[in-house]
Amino acid sequence: MTDNPRGRRSDATRTAILEAARERFAADGYDRATIRAIARDADIDPSMVMRYYGNKEGLFAAAVAVDLGLPGLSGLPRDTVGPAVAEHFLDLWEGNEVLTALVRVGAASQAGAERIQGIFREQLLPVARRICPDPEQVPARAALVASQLLGLALTRYVLRIPPAVDLTREEIVAWLGPTLQRYLTAPNP
Amino acid sequence: MTDNPRGRRSDATRTAILEAARERFAADGYDRATIRAIARDADIDPSMVMRYYGNKEGLFAAAVAVDLGLPGLSGLPRDTVGPAVAEHFLDLWEGNEVLTALVRVGAASQAGAERIQGIFREQLLPVARRICPDPEQVPARAALVASQLLGLALTRYVLRIPPAVDLTREEIVAWLGPTLQRYLTAPNP
DNA sequence: ACTGTTGGTCAACGCTTGTTGGCAACATAG
DNA sequence: CTATGTTGCCAACAAGCGTTGACCAACAGT
Numbered sequence: 006m007t008d009n010p011r012g013r014r015s016d017a018t019r020t021a022i023l024e025a026a027r028e029r030f031a032a033d034g035y036d037r038a039t040i041r042a043i044a045r046d047a048d049i050d051p052s053m054v055m056r057y058y059g060n061k062e063g064l065f066a067a068a069v070a071v072d073l074g075l076p077g078l079s080g081l082p083r084d085t086v087g088p089a090v091a092e093h094f095l096d097l098w099e100g101n102e103v104l105t106a107l108v109r110v111g112a113a114s115q116a117g118a119e120r121i122q123g124i125f126r127e128q129l130l131p132v133a134r135r136i137c138p139d140p141e142q143v144p145a146r147a148a149l150v151a152s153q154l155l156g157l158a159l160t161r162y163v164l165r166i167p168p169a170v171d172l173t174r175e176e177i178v179a180w181l182g183p184t185l186q187r188y189l190t191a192p193n194p
Numbered sequence: 195m196t197d198n199p200r201g202r203r204s205d206a207t208r209t210a211i212l213e214a215a216r217e218r219f220a221a222d223g224y225d226r227a228t229i230r231a232i233a234r235d236a237d238i239d240p241s242m243v244m245r246y247y248g249n250k251e252g253l254f255a256a257a258v259a260v261d262l263g264l265p266g267l268s269g270l271p272r273d274t275v276g277p278a279v280a281e282h283f284l285d286l287w288e289g290n291e292v293l294t295a296l297v298r299v300g301a302a303s304q305a306g307a308e309r310i311q312g313i314f315r316e317q318l319l320p321v322a323r324r325i326c327p328d329p330e331q332v333p334a335r336a337a338l339v340a341s342q343l344l345g346l347a348l349t350r351y352v353l354r355i356p357p358a359v360d361l362t363r364e365e366i367v368a369w370l371g372p373t374l375q376r377y378l379t380a381p382n383p
Numbered sequence: 384a385c386t387g388t389t390g391g392t393c394a395a396c397g398c399t400t401g402t403t404g405g406c407a408a409c410a411t412a413g
Numbered sequence: 414c415t416a417t418g419t420t421g422c423c424a425a426c427a428a429g430c431g432t433t434g435a436c437c438a439a440c441a442g443t
Contacts, residue, residue, distance in 0.1 A: 014410080018421090034302045036226065039399080039400065040400080049421075050422050052422075053420080053421065056420090112301030113225070114226070149370075152342065155345050156341040156344050156348060160337060160344055163307070164301070164310050165307060166340060167333075168334055168336060180383060187372070188369065194368040203390070204389080207391085229430085239391065240431085240432085241432080241433080242391065
């Protein structure tokens with residue numbers, strides 16, 4: 006029994022499945038990303054997906070386990086955090102397809118929406134708590150930040166509205182930076 | 195032959211189908227909103243949907259024919275257009291489910307995404323052209339406006355992130371108004 | 384009263400989906 | 414070398430889907 010947790014013989018297959026799943030979920034959304042298509046991309050049999058991840062929901066859960074890596078931002082000077090957040094998320098979106106998949110599936114299914122709610126609650130809220138001045142306003146301000154960040158992701162990476170795709174990295178930081186800065190630290194309007 | 199364009203005997207059925215379709219598309223997205231479920235909601239047979247709208251794509255196209263009613267905004271004073279846009283879109287989102295359905299389906303399928311691109315191009319861009327100072331910057335600025343508006347819709351009406359749902363109308367106008375104003379009329383940063 | 388058109392139902396089609404269980408090949412432990 | 418657990422493929426299942434065509438009932442025009 007090769008029970009050794011590190012280095013199972015099937016690890017290559019497992020990660021191939023996850024990679025293919027991320028690509029398909031990002032490109033096609035939850036319903037159209039079929040297990041058969043994912044298995045074909047990973048060059049294995051559909052039944053292997055079921056064996057390793059139980060069912061389609063389990064596969065999705067495993068494929069979009071995401072860490073935003075936000076805590077690193079809380080050490081920054083408070084008055085330049087807006088542009089820093091914009092840059093950080095640009096890196097995340099362009100680095101891999103997990104977040105695109107997440108938005109696509111979140112818009113398509115209740116389970117996906119709940120997963121995004123969880124990420125918001127457990128990863129964005131705590132950081133906002135350490136940046137915002139008024140503790141009572143933290144949820145509202147974090148929600149505004151999320152709306153602008155997810156909105157850019159939606160128009161640029163999911164809907165692919167041409168002018169949103171054509172925005173350069175510098176333009177995005179220059180425009181969104183002050184917006185996020187205001188949502189996080191400006192006095193209540 | 196009751197060829198009379200106004201007042202066909204089947205008009206009640208047709209609109210019942212469209213209403214049910216909008217609800218289902220908004221609640222479930224394109225793939226999970228089945229023709230059978232829509233027909234059940236409208237209390238008719240699935241085959242009627244096919245007869246009246248050809249196929250599922252045709253039904254979707256008919257269900258989300260949307261007019262943003264933006265031209266009315268171009269007569270406003272240029273320095274208060276931001277909050278006015280925010281209020282206008284709040285009315286639209288809360289008035290009916292067409293836009294929610296549109297975002298859900300846009301995120302799920304290529305056809306839906308193209309439809310949103312079309313609305314952006316034909317309804318948002320022309321109005322932005324009459325508000326923005328620099329004609330060359332119009333597409334980028336309109337894309338930024340769309341990102342914030344669609345982002346709020348996504349977090350509030352589709353993902354239903356609790357703090358985004360809890361925002362009051364006044365809070366939204368007070369926070370988004372200046373953002374949209376800046377995207378539309380502020381000098382290039 | 385006859386006839387053609389329209390509104391609507393019913394049952395079925397072909398297809399794809401997620402999911403399951405059986406079976407062969409292989410690696411490893413004793 | 415044998416026994417055991419792991420990896421993988423194959424074929425099949427039941428369910429649900431969009432879609433179709435045959436059929437009946439009510440109506441309108443003449």
